[in-house]
Amino acid sequence: MLKPKGFSTKVIHTPFVREDANRALHQPIYSNAAFDFESAEQMELAFQGRIPVHAYSRISNPTVENLEARIREITGALNVTAVSSGMAAISNVILLLSSAGSNIVVSRHLFGNTFVFFESTIRDFGIEARFCDLTNLQEVDSLMDDKTVALFVETITNPQLEIADLEALAKVAHARNVPLVSDSTLTPFHVFQAGSWGVDIDVVSSTKALSGGATSIGGLIIDYGKFDWSKSAKLAPLARKFGPMAFHYKLRREVFRNLGACLSPFAAYLQSLGLETLEVRFTRAVENCRELSDFLAQLPQVKHVNYPGREDSPYHALSTKQFGDFPGAMLTFDLASREACFNFINRLHVIRRATNIYDNKSLIIHPASTIYCDFDPEKRASIRVSDTTLRLSPGIENAEDLKADILQAFA
Ligand SMILES: *Cc1c(COP(=O)(O)O)cnc(C)c1O
Numbered sequence: 001m002l003k004p005k006g007f008s009t010k011v012i013h014t015p016f017v018r019e020d021a022n023r024a025l026h027q028p029i030y031s032n033a034a035f036d037f038e039s040a041e042q043m044e045l046a047f048q049g050r051i052p053v054h055a056y057s058r059i060s061n062p063t064v065e066n067l068e069a070r071i072r073e074i075t076g077a078l079n080v081t082a083v084s085s086g087m088a089a090i091s092n093v094i095l096l097l098s099s100a101g102s103n104i105v106v107s108r109h110l111f112g113n114t115f116v117f118f119e120s121t122i123r124d125f126g127i128e129a130r131f132c133d134l135t136n137l138q139e140v141d142s143l144m145d146d147k148t149v150a151l152f153v154e155t156i157t158n159p160q161l162e163i164a165d166l167e168a169l170a171k172v173a174h175a176r177n178v179p180l181v182s183d184s185t186l187t188p189f190h191v192f193q194a195g196s197w198g199v200d201i202d203v204v205s206s207t208k209a210l211s212g213g214a215t216s217i218g219g220l221i222i223d224y225g226k227f228d229w230s231k232s233a234k235l236a237p238l239a240r241k242f243g244p245m246a247f248h249y250k251l252r253r254e255v256f257r258n259l260g261a262c263l264s265p266f267a268a269y270l271q272s273l274g275l276e277t278l279e280v281r282f283t284r285a286v287e288n289c290r291e292l293s294d295f296l297a298q299l300p301q302v303k304h305v306n307y308p309g310r311e312d313s314p315y316h317a318l319s320t321k322q323f324g325d326f327p328g329a330m331l332t333f334d335l336a337s338r339e340a341c342f343n344f345i346n347r348l349h350v351i352r353r354a355t356n357i358y359d360n361k362s363l364i365i366h367p368a369s370t371i372y373c374d375f376d377p378e379k380r381a382s383i384r385v386s387d388t389t390l391r392l393s394p395g396i397e398n399a400e401d402l403k404a405d406i407l408q409a410f411a
Helices: 007-012 040-047 062-075 086-097 112-121 137-142 166-175 236-259 265-276 278-297 316-323 338-347 377-382 399-410
Strands: 079-083 103-107 128-132 148-154 180-183 201-205 219-223 304-306 331-334 363-365 389-393
Touching (some): 007 062, 062 079, 079 086, 079 236, 086 148, 086 180, 086 219, 086 236, 112 128, 137 166, 148 166, 166 180, 219 236, 265 278, 278 304, 278 399, 338 389, 338 399
Parallel strands (some): 103 128, 103 148, 148 180, 180 201
Antiparallel strands (some): 079 219, 201 219, 304 331, 331 389, 363 389
């Protein structure tokens, strides 16, 4: 049989996990809580996990399962679990790997909520986050010890747009028997195959590029099945029984089930649709981002443009190595002052003032006064969030209209 190679072909034609009774071409939305059983014996087998059927939609659901199957198909991962948000993906993974007394080595440059999750939420349970400069491999290595349960990085940090050298970081982590966990939200699957670069567990906010234009909140936990869990103190007993399936077993039969952050079937349906157009949409967004980065750079009001796709970015070479022609679809730029930033965004018409990224619509935000408003100025400086910086996530509109909007806002 002809095996499709292209990303979009594969996604669109991933077979359903079970054939649909009506041969529907889109997966139906199973919006039910529970499933019926023929017998007590079947029920027992289902609860033991010995037959692949659904019992209760918090634990598994056919619509969600089909989305997971599509992600497995395009990533080549061993296991995929869809969850209710990107933050749910992060919290499930970190809580699964940690115990009181564990530590996690983590980049200092992180999505705002992720930063606070590491700095505060888990600290209250005796889990320590050790913040590092991920471009300094020696520092990353020196922060690890026998209580380190993960090295956590974002493939492109937001909003600094710093790029992790994943092969190098994987080497450092694996030498210490620590799994590398990445958040690859900014580099969707057709751009970046995290599993081929040494990432063991990948988390994604499917709210962003995947959802088809900010249609719904969702997250993914992608387990490439490469890490030897017998090297993890917490998972070693399970690894003896289940080998590479140890992480998945712990997740599905305990942590995910008990934290209850399941993806709704309706959101799974929307995200599955979004996935079908991901390549087309993201390619256009990257084109727009590239064009706007060059356009902004030649305007007198713009002091500096930061985009890994530009040759003046310190991460240009690494970006090209890891992400090819797709250096993310988000840029930042600096104006003369905070006031200039506010004036500019207040005058925009096409580009919207909103906190999301990777929507079909172009979105702009002043990170210092919004996402990082709870941080004092010193802390903002330490994570390189400046008062003069704007973050722009270009959508898939026509570039000429975006340029015209920028020009009239500066006029
Ligand atoms: C948005 C985002 C998250 C959080 O995802 P939600 O779906 O909003 O919970 C995590 N990491 C990155 C890089 C993000 O952009």
